[in-house]
Amino acid sequence: GQDQAGIVIAGAGHAGGSVVAFLRQYGWKGRITLVGEEPLLPYQRPPLSKAWLKREATADNLALRPARFYEQQRIETRLGTRVTAIDRAAREVHLADGGTLPYDRLVLATGASPRRLGLPGAEMSGVLALRSAADADALAAVLEPGRRLAIIGGGYIGLEVAASARALGAEAVVIEREARVLARVAGTDLSAMIEARHRAEGVEVLLDAAVEGIEGEAGAAQAVRLRDGRRIACDAVLVGIGAMPNEALAVECGLEAGGGITVDLAARTSDPLIYAIGDCTRRPLPLYGREARLESVPNAIEQAKQAAADICGRPPPVPEVPWFWSDQYDLRLQIAGLAFDPAEAVLRGSPEDGSFAVFHLAADHRVLAVEAVNAPADFMAGRILVAKARQVAPGLLHDSAVPLKELAI
């Protein structure tokens, strides 16, 4: 039924901005209200650590869709205000500006928030995080030639910012607790190659480095103190140590959650009238027989499709292979699949030439994941091999003379 209260979306980010478009595309004629805490219409976050930070993109480039889209599609927007509570019995949400909105269906698309550094000095000025456009503006202001940025965390965001800092002529030092960069999200070959490239670009990379706290004068950060006593002098600190799902709204109204709001493959929560999509969810991964939280644009879009399809009475879309990309210097990383319990890693191509792929195989040679660097064809073929759960002899994957396209048919 296209009832009067319509659909309310809490969170106007990549997932929220996508679901409103799919709802109209799939034929929802009723009311749609998009509530967003930030003052902006939905925008893309990936450029915030890349093109936008390097001042190579405009606000229009960031926007998911032009402002007229929302008018033409009759999507009501309530920006600069947050949903503070969900009343499931009354089927309404409460807003920070004092209003309430009734709903027939509610979509939670609240994203994730940067994990905080719970250490002395973490609240000083000059200690930054990167999630929003406002965060990116604050970071851009300190990335000037000759200034030195200390980056805590050698994950994707930290490394992308390091590359952007170098492009802007700033100094960057990456401080990583683990023995390698990208330790949680990439295999050892990729980590080694990325680390070498950052060093070659003049980034200082400190591994096995535990941070004790931030030091400074008059409340402004001036150095990162390591547990082994080293003092890393800097002009600002970027904390890039992961993100936590924004699931408090769901938890407080009794929805199943924990490490992300629990959803099924139609993006339904434990309340049939409430959906959840994007970084705030913990979702099934049918290819791997387990659940996980995925923090990526492709996942936000896939789950937006799932929710819109279910609301419009369509069958759920075929599950996609999780994938992700990252740009650092002239390197385009593309990763498909997830390397849970890998038994073997097979290299194809040559890291020295800057173009290669690493295939992660299970013990039975099933392709679990591919990590490609400047190798888009290997990425695309690998994605199909993962989708088809294809078993491939390591020798064939390694041999650049064997066309992968044919293995993927």
Ligand code: FAD
């Ligand atoms: P978000 O885009 O974070 O949107 C959530 C929105 O909800 C936010 O605007 C938030 O303010 C709002 N909100 C929260 N609570 C409430 C509330 N109670 N009421 C109202 N509004 C609320 N992914 C890739 O695939 N490739 C990349 O290269 C890549 N690079 C990235 C670089 C950076 C710097 C960052 C931060 C992320 C990057 N990502 C990348 C991840 C990608 O941006 C996210 O996975 C994606 O934005 C998730 O969309 P989302 O809608 O779930 O969350």
